[in-house]
Amino acid sequence: MAMVKMVEDGAAPKEVQAVFDDIKATRKSDWINNFWKVLASSPATLQRIWSNVKQVMAPGAIDPLTKEMLYIAVSVTNNCEYCIHSHTAAAKAKGMTDEMFAELLAVVGLANETNRLANGYRIPVDEQFIPKLD
Amino acid sequence: MAMVKMVEDGAAPKEVQAVFDDIKATRKSDWINNFWKVLASSPATLQRIWSNVKQVMAPGAIDPLTKEMLYIAVSVTNNCEYCIHSHTAAAKAKGMTDEMFAELLAVVGLANETNRLANGYRIPVDEQFIPKLD
Amino acid sequence: MAMVKMVEDGAAPKEVQAVFDDIKATRKSDWINNFWKVLASSPATLQRIWSNVKQVMAPGAIDPLTKEMLYIAVSVTNNCEYCIHSHTAAAKAKGMTDEMFAELLAVVGLANETNRLANGYRIPVDEQFIPKLD
Amino acid sequence: MAMVKMVEDGAAPKEVQAVFDDIKATRKSDWINNFWKVLASSPATLQRIWSNVKQVMAPGAIDPLTKEMLYIAVSVTNNCEYCIHSHTAAAKAKGMTDEMFAELLAVVGLANETNRLANGYRIPVDEQFIPKLD
């Protein structure tokens, strides 16, 4: 159970409902998931986070599916159960196959391992890896 | 400075040199970066980690550039300086542009933020996100 | 279910009961929450942690409510479900309003985001931020 | 050294300079710290993050000094060197004394400890801590 009461789609104050409507229109979907219903308890937070998500997750130099997979990589590393589920569902809706999911978790697992080897051995960064910024 | 003495390419015991040679051949490169020179202090670890990296980072259902970006997402979340540098260099070599790097960090930052909103509000997972497994 | 058997208030060995009684007296409360009942399985740990909490969370240069909010900030960042719940309840008992809780989570989320931007971009610390310690 | 070239105040493209000017006006300060100079390499990120920081860190139900201390609590937990330095400087400018800093770190340290005791012992959340949301 959430820490605050969820605001339901269709029974929301005007400013909240406007965000809910924009979420549904942007996603071409007819429902609002719990993340937004909970954030709606603080309308300023709801508006701010939705506008961030809308901007950051839009198609750009990186395609939307890859962005969802990056989201999963972070969420698995932090063990955010809600985010793992919601972004895995989103990634599947955008075309992630079971084989891609398996490879994604394999990379995430391995990166978490080698991160600790690099940190534990205090490996100095090779000069060749430092960006030349003239 | 690393916690252990690095083993130099060309001055390595036979089993270590064999791994170094395979790294260079696989990468079509003529040098060995510090990560492997440090792991070489433990030949069993060197062989094991290299064989993992070779398998996991190979082209598959996910392309090698996307895999490098997933690696960066994890490394930034964990703040592994060495890994951020080495995998950013690798991603650039595979075609990551400055704009892609900016979008990658934007996604990583946002995911770390919303992970905490989801965890802090203890948001329950929507039934719609739970995989139907049969 | 906990990893060890909880020790119940009123049915505890003498040294444990003395800590339970001190917890209740300090908090002007008549019950013991699960955290202490579980730690009581190791009396040395129970005494040590309670004496730390009592010292650190007491009024000082920072007021008790702010200390509870700092506790929540850490617990949300680490995703400790128990601690989020227990310290949010404690903060509410000390006067935290719903609006304060929303702002608290907003700061925690944003800090987790900008932490990754700073780490990912490897931003050098400005000289102006380094304390002058003469 | 940062991963990207910093954009200097006074030599920035128009849209970036507008953000720089707003930062200085909002803070009643005459310089721009490295965080913003680095984000300026991606104008969309610069504008987005600054507008988030400006909204979230403004006075509200929680005062600005407490918000800075919450920021430090998160940054210390994540070990973000840049953020620890920048927000400690900001907190001092807003009135944080040495004694408050010591107590802040004491709470952060203790919370990180008890988070692991709670997680390690898998302590069940007391019913009394669950919010009644009717």
Next chain:
Amino acid sequence: MAMVKMVEDGAAPKEVQAVFDDIKATRKSDWINNFWKVLASSPATLQRIWSNVKQVMAPGAIDPLTKEMLYIAVSVTNNCEYCIHSHTAAAKAKGMTDEMFAELLAVVGLANETNRLANGYRIPVDEQFIPKLD
């Protein structure tokens, strides 16, 4: 519920069953725990991770019980519920007593606390601690 369908022992494809059989033989056990049944959805991952675990957790310079306790220390720090349970069960089977478990969690908790004090105060590493590697 897991994100993927588990592969049951006795009803597995040949390559998967071979790993299951090796797990049971190595552990002198007659059942397969969920971790492996889930990984089996990706046979390449199953084989890779099992061969890593088999190599790393084998008796060596560090005895198997100590290795299990190190595993718990990491799992508690990361709050991996599955891993805390599975490796605590394994450690108990190898001789970890209740008193040892209590001391283990005490060390893990304290280390997480002092890690933050060291990071928060930005304590410089003493020259005496830097390995002399000639």
Next chain:
Amino acid sequence: MAMVKMVEDGAAPKEVQAVFDDIKATRKSDWINNFWKVLASSPATLQRIWSNVKQVMAPGAIDPLTKEMLYIAVSVTNNCEYCIHSHTAAAKAKGMTDEMFAELLAVVGLANETNRLANGYRIPVDEQFIPKLD
């Protein structure tokens, strides 16, 4: 450089010097490392943390060398540079060989990997792993 001025051994206020003397006597050593010199800026913190370390790290059901290795496991997972260096030095002084250090890091790395596989796949805990508590 630390965030606060270090208090030097031999030039410390009485209550601080008493702790410094106890540290040296307990360790049969003649110097004080930076961790304690920094904590000494807050005598209450110095006394509290030293008394915790003294109690937790003492010989008990787990031997002091194993405790140091557990400390390293946590510190590597959290990437605390100071703690990795100080506790690796301490572990070496207590008998940790190069081979043990390599195995320790191998376990820490692998645990960080499998933690993410378990969390990412949301693997349910086997009933057999749940402690039977009466």
